[in-house]
Amino acid sequence: MLARDRDQGHFQADFLTFSQRLISQDRVDRAARMSREHGATFDRIEAELGVPRGILLAFWAFETDFGAVQGDFDTTDALVTLAHDCRRPGLFRPEALAAMRLYAEGRWDTDVTGAWAGEIGQVQMLPRDILEFGSDGDGDGAVDLKGSPDDALLSGARMLVGLGWRANEPWLQEVTVPGDLDWSLTGIEDPRPASDWAAMGVAARAGDIAGDLPAALVLPVGRKGPAFLAYPNFTVLTEWNDSLTYVLTAAYFANRIGGAERYRAGEPDQGLSGEEMIRLQEKLQALGHDVGEVDGILGARTRVAVQAEQVRLGLPADGWPTRELLGAL
Helix, strand or coil: CCHHHHHHHHCCCCCCHHHHHHHHHHHHHHHHHHHHHHHHHHHHHHHHHCCCCCCCCHHHHHHHHHCCCCEEHHHHHHHHHHCCCCCEEEHHHHHHHHHHHHHHCCCCCCEEEECCCCCCCCCCCHHHHHHHHCCCCCCCCCEEECCCHHHHHHHHHHHHHHHCCCCCCCCCCEEECCCCCHHHCCCCCCHHHHHHHHHCCEEECCCCCCCEEEEEECCCCCCCCCCCCHHHHHHHHHCCCCCCHHHHHHHHHHHCCCCCCCCCCCCCCCCCCHHHHHHHHHHHHCCCCCCCCCCCCCCCCHHHHHHHHHHCCCCCCCCCCCCHHHHHH
């Protein structure tokens, strides 16, 4: 468990690589089948909570392959071990205490199994979330997040609402961007009214840009790759998982489930290897930027630092680190 907590190397993959790895036509087809099989539950969730089925299907697929792979770690041991470990005790100690409360209420089996980081069930929820949002979706009088897809889906939807999900609003929209855009305005940290982006020449591939909703223009692999407007609901999804690449892939997959076309991959500049990214982070850190942990992962803080240095060096400030930038530093 501790080794896995320290090794998050799969998040070093860029958005194109990661999304193509996780999204196949078979997975799209299976999502459609699950949508039909659990249609009554999805209809209820959409009507009562305003959470679209595509969002839940995407996380259900990515977290456990629609319930097939839920993890075989002893969850109680995992939580106590990670709560004791010095890297992230502030995250896991409250979860261990919540598991004790669930046990006292008769809602936690001491031999329950799940993921290495303490999540259980078909949409992988932590104990505090289970305490607050665990729900009986199939009407049998019990909350079974491991065995009942309907319980898991309703619980996941209630958790999203608790995190701030806004009904009847978009989450992610693929767009095209003009070549002369001021790239320094892009990035998840810099939302502005969607109408402002439209005035700058940003156009939706399908449908309309969502008026005055705040939106950030996200270029996951730079200005030559796919481009997305990320709306407030996208920020809610980052509370489920804080990896931008993972959440962007899940949000895009939800769009695909809803009938959207594949993104336009474009021809982005070559990115950095994990080793090169570590070197870049070290250089950025030496220049006074807060990149968080030097781990070879292009996280939000590293993107902000990259963009700042691109501005300083007169490079296109799209937040995508290249060998040109690494060489310039």
